[in-house]
Amino acid sequence: MICHRTYINLACCLLIGLLRLSLIIYLTPSLLLLISQFKSATEVYEQAINCPVAGEVGKIWLEYAQFLEERGRPRTAQKVYLRALVGEGNTGPAVKNAEDQTLLWNAFLGMMRTLRKNPSLTLEDLKRAVEQEHSTIGEVGGAV
DSSP states (O other): OOOHHHHHHHHHHHHHHHHHHHHHHHSOHHHHHHOSOHHHHHHHHHHHHHSTTGGGOHHHHHHHHHHHHHTTOHHHHHHHHHHHHTOSTTSOOSOOOHHHHHHHHHHHHHHHHHHTTOTTOOHHHHHHHHHHHTTTTOOOOOOO
């Protein structure tokens, strides 16, 4: 039996997650540019992706990775994509929705094509490389 405190904690987490989600979704890239401190924006994104509710939303992960890439942090953006799509340790992917995974894989592919100056890089090649790099995690999933 779940106690009332558990319900209150769940409700608070859900409310905080929805608030963060709505802030991130409604903040346009131009408004994010006005945020004076990179660290503050990064902290907001980290809180959002670590939230049990908002952390499963692919759009948040995508916006975070694009935010980093636009600010010259492609390696950190790559790590964000990998955390969303593969996970850390044995946790599995943070984003489990197939449509969200497809969105993330395609954006990740576009970034890697640009970084590697290789427009012929395929999604299968990228997934194979990720799987080889993270062989302890198991099969790399997500819809193509």
